[in-house]
Amino acid sequence: MKRLIMILMLLATPLLAVQPDEVLEDPALESRARELSKDLRCLVCRNENIDESNADLARDLRLLVRERLVAGDSNDEVIDFVVDRYGEYVLLRPVFSGSNWLLWAAGPLMLLVAGGIGYGFLRGRARASSPTEAALSPEEQARLQEILRDE
């Protein structure tokens, strides 16, 4: 049984995200690596960054990022290096370029539009004259009297 367990364990070992052997000696570099990892997507996973992912590819990418950092690259250089090889898909934070401005500007633009409409509506309400309620018709008046008597 014990052997079976060992075989099973080897068959499907969950590799935990960042492994101790990946961690860099220099804490400053390591924390930069962690920050960069959070913006990079694990390409074979479902919407996970490489820092959290258990996939082998994510590990390769984590090691690559650390290699570049140790080699003295700046953060931007590392990102460029990875994007050159894996494409824009790897970035979890879409770059502000080309058609992407629409994505980034969508919120502020919509806020302006909605704010404008809202302001117009509020101004309209503030200036509108209070609607005069139509007086009760004779039947309604009679019904009202009836109700009041019942009370």
Add this chain to the structure above:
Amino acid sequence: MITELGHFALILAFLVAIVQTVVPLVGAAKRWPGWMAAAEPAASAQFLLTLTAFGALTWAFVTSDFSLQLVVANSHSAKPMLYKISGTWGNHEGSMLLWVLIVSLFGAMAAWFGGNLPPTLKARVLAVQGAIGVAFFAFILFTSNPFLRLAVPPFDGQDLNPLLQDPGLAFHPPFLYLGYVGLSMAFSFAVAALIEGRVDAAWGRWVRPWTLAAWIFLTIGIALGSWWAYYELGWGGFWFWDPVENASFMPWLLAAALLHSAIVVEKRESLKSWTILLAILAFGFSLVGTFIVRSGLLTSVHAFANDPERGVFILIIMGFFTGGALTLFAARAQAMEAKGVFGMISRESALVANNILLAVGCFVVFVGTLWPVVAEMLFDRKLSVGPPFFDMAFTPFVIVLALILPIGSMLPWKRGVLGRVTRRLLPAFGLALALGGLVWATQTGRSALGPLGVFLGTWVVAGALVDLWSRTGSAGARRLLRLPRADWGKAVAHAGLGVTIFAICGLIAWQDEDIRVAQPGAPFQVGAYTLVLDDVVQVEGPNYLSTMGHIRAEKNGRFVADLFPEKRIYPVAQMPTTEAAIDYRMARDLYVVIGDQQADGGWTVRTYIKPFANWIWTGCILMALGGVLSLSDRRFRVAAGARRAPAAGVPAE
């Protein structure tokens, strides 16, 4: 046999739903009372039939009936009973059945408790609800039938995805669906009102409890899902901006907006057409969510068996209901002129601001979620939109919302004086500023998120308390307990939001993490804690094998907790999972995960100290509790009570 009965009941429910859609709609148009009245028994029958079908499927799971294709694919005889039951909806077909069960449940509730509604409105509401049922019954029967048999049943099943073998599955989807589908009631009311061509204060009062209930369920459902992810996925993340999470978050935002705008309709007869539009959109986003989850359009951690055919079917349903309702809206919206007049500085204006922020926030999430698809189709760019985008683009809305919340909630209706409100809130603002400043001063080199969270959280919570206190007028504490429940509900829900904002900021800003190879018996230090890996043993569970570590945590030499993190393997599903060991405390969670054994005999151990983690969900529970308090307010019960009054003469049995 029971399976066939369930299948038959499902088909019958489909037919009843068609009757429920057509007959009352015709009846309401022609003013035929008999035809309108048909809606009520139809709604009850539809619910009972769907319940029968659901019961039959549950029975098949409980008894491990492996002649059913669905049971084979998602169950195993050795699976614990709890997961056999919850496994009923842990798959595409079963979860859709749960979905229609809840659609019919809400329809039946409207039939049972809607006695005070005008007959034509009630008939139309039930008819629209029936139409939603028809669409989803057809979806289930034609594309995802749970009752398909196998000619040659296997001896055992393929087991449920191990990640789903968790008590979370028992509660998270039902609550979420109650929320999603609850919004269908608001939708039905909106469409019925559009057909009627009449929206007034009474409509606002009828639609609010349903929206409130849906919002409460959605809040609980999302919080449960978030907590589940937190303890199950092995690194303590609680929100990932995953497409499917966004799919639940968007209806939540819109439901929250709807909740507030319906107040304006109810009290001031303003914002009518906007409220109708919100009701349509809120349910529309529920359908968008369903589409995202089931179609495979976007990659997500919530993997269902994706099938393009199903995606197209849901797209058609979505197009029909949202498109149809919006067309109706475009045709009829002019008929709903606003009545209330109010100044720029007023509760109405504040609620408009609330709605703008929530709706635009929802829009941002929507654009971000669908952008990868849009970019690929229109611009031929294959890209990702992940958490960094949402954190940056969405957070400002939350901050602004939290800043104006206490002021807006204290402004009087019609016309207010800003100075009078801000003067009363000055102590709350001062307290928030002082606490935020204190935290700012004591921490060095940490993220500014911490002080910001403390400031916003304190401001919102203290503001809610000031608001509640101000309601008592001069009577002070004596009146506090006799305030309407709605006042309490408002204060509690707003305070809950403050608590959650604070907790999220605090957790992100102050968490500690440690990754290392731990040698058995050798103590190591994480933050203020000393941990020792005592030993690692192999354990056999009912349907899994586990490697279980025993880690002892101490603080300043005093024992804190025994932690047993596990690494499990489910042989049938051939899938590993990590089971984190968490010591839950008021001010922090100690979160430990065990990994692989290393060549030198040590084990990979990850330790997290997560401050204020529990407060995130406590805040959510407070929000939901606030909703429940509001829901139990007298004014919603008065109408229901008036209807029941004649029945009071019947003696109890």
